[in-house]
Amino acid sequence: MTAIAVSDLFVSRNGTEVLQGVSFDVEAGSVYALLGGNGAGKSTTLLTLLGFLSPDKGSASVLNSDVTKQTRELRKQIAYLPEAATLYPHLNAYENLAYFLDLAGKKIPHVALDSALDEVGLQPESRKKHMESYSKGMRQKVAIALAILRETPILLLDEPTSGLDPIAIDEFNLLVRTLAERGKTILMVTHDVYGACQVADRIGLLRRGELVGSFDAMNGQKIDTQVVHANFAERANS
Numbered sequence: 001m002t003a004i005a006v007s008d009l010f011v012s013r014n015g016t017e018v019l020q021g022v023s024f025d026v027e028a029g030s031v032y033a034l035l036g037g038n039g040a041g042k043s044t045t046l047l048t049l050l051g052f053l054s055p056d057k058g059s060a061s062v063l064n065s066d067v068t069k070q071t072r073e074l075r076k077q078i079a080y081l082p083e084a085a086t087l088y089p090h091l092n093a094y095e096n097l098a099y100f101l102d103l104a105g106k107k108i109p110h111v112a113l114d115s116a117l118d119e120v121g122l123q124p125e126s127r128k129k130h131m132e133s134y135s136k137g138m139r140q141k142v143a144i145a146l147a148i149l150r151e152t153p154i155l156l157l158d159e160p161t162s163g164l165d166p167i168a169i170d171e172f173n174l175l176v177r178t179l180a181e182r183g184k185t186i187l188m189v190t191h192d193v194y195g196a197c198q199v200a201d202r203i204g205l206l207r208r209g210e211l212v213g214s215f216d217a218m219n220g221q222k223i224d225t226q227v228v229h230a231n232f233a234e235r236a237n238s
């Protein structure tokens with residue numbers, strides 16, 4: 001089943017056409033990595049799926065709902081992690097989770113907060129500390145815990161591993177795979193070819209607003225990263 005469908009999408013920003021006929025599908029329960037250099041249009045694609053930018057032409061749908069009609073129902077299905085997770089620095093992890101879950105109309109028992117934080121691997125001793133003392137990796141974990149607790153089937157991740165150290169990247173990628181195996185559909189945009197190969201089922205290459213290639217990453221297990229890297233470099237620079 002297709003969870004995210006993007007078809008011949010054209011999107012302009014400030015009068016400049018940024019996306020120029022982008023088409024791709026993301027299968028339910030899979031990880032799709034959209035790779036591309038700076039300014040390729042990766043974030044623009046996510047912002048369009050979130051309904052913040054309107055297509056000039058073409059269409060995009062999430063769970064069969066047109067993204068230009070962002071109903072409350074559709075918003076409930078999508079968790080979005082911007083590059084810098086937007087949580088309150090002066091609240092601790094529990095307080096942040098409780099606050100945002102309350103906004104989402106969910107009352108979740110404390111024990112469930114702990115099991116989500118266990119699942120994402122946030123150390124128990126950090127959970128009562130204000131998040132201003134957290135590293136980026138720790139903030140990402142809380143943001144993913146929030147998505148788990150909101151039970152959104154769709155996750156949109158913008159450069160989720162940029163600025164993380166290699167161990168945190170591996171941990172994050174493992175978590176993304178686990179979530180996909182549990183049925184979540186994940187679209188992540190990234191510059192990180194190696195990470196995309198590790199985590200994605202399918203990879204799309206975006207260059208100056210056009211999708212110039214796509215690969216099956218065979219569940220992130222067997223793909224030859226050097227081949228993708230070479231392809232990416234060649235196509236991104238051509």
Ligand SMILES: Nc1ncnc2c1ncn2[C@@H]1O[C@H](COP(=O)(O)OP(=O)(O)OP(=O)(O)O)[C@@H](O)[C@H]1O
Pocket residue numbers: 013014018036037038039040041042043044045191
């Ligand atoms: N707020 C904005 N207003 C106008 N144009 C913008 C805005 N943000 C981005 N753009 C332009 O849209 C194009 C695509 O930007 P986008 O942020 O989607 O690229 P990206 O692939 O996510 O890049 P990066 O990897 O640098 O984040 C760029 O040419 C950029 O200058």
